[in-house]
Amino acid sequence: AQTVTQSQPEMSVQEAETVTLSCTYDTSENNYYLFWYKQPPSRQMILVIRQEAYKQQNATENRFSVNFQKAAKSFSLKISDSQLGDTAMYFCALRGSTLGRLYFGRGTQLTVWP
């Protein structure tokens, strides 16, 4: 079975500060893929960042970076220099190497305040 757990239902951060969203997962597969998706109030799900499990180097996309700890099955998202537009629901997701489906966590609602 594959599961994704996000233990922080809500987070808040002041503009320009840094925030880290937590995600842990469980899978029996050796090769898999991890994602963070963002869902702003418009509801459009947007891919923020992705990581292949066989790559040890942590992925980075501009102000977004991950801390991928494979042994601990942890995949946290760090947002640097937070902006008001980062306010959204953030979902952590896991995809195995065979089936195409994604397994999602419950999401973390992030609010960035001025």
Added chain:
Amino acid sequence: EAGVTQFPSHSVIEKGQTVTLRCDPISGHDNLYWYRRVMGKEIKFLLHFVKESKQDESGMPNNRFLAERTGGTYSTLKVQPAELEDSGVYFCASSQENRVWGYTFGSGTRLTVV
């Protein structure tokens, strides 16, 4: 390139009625997925089409849900008869064949059964 389009964006129906949700994937995307998020819970997989064939329908909750993908183009998800617990946001996503990364998601249909 046009994105994934879902109709309607909102639907409010009474228990026992029928509702049909539609998803238009990105042109050329063979893979089409349906997901659902019940308020406060994780996003859950419903089913996966490859062209017009159902690749994986293990997430369909019961036989009140019927999904079709005519000619491998758009897809419909019909709920008949609707129950209160069917309320939630229904997401559609599509991806090209053999693309491990990412899907493109639609903005979802918010279904409320009263």
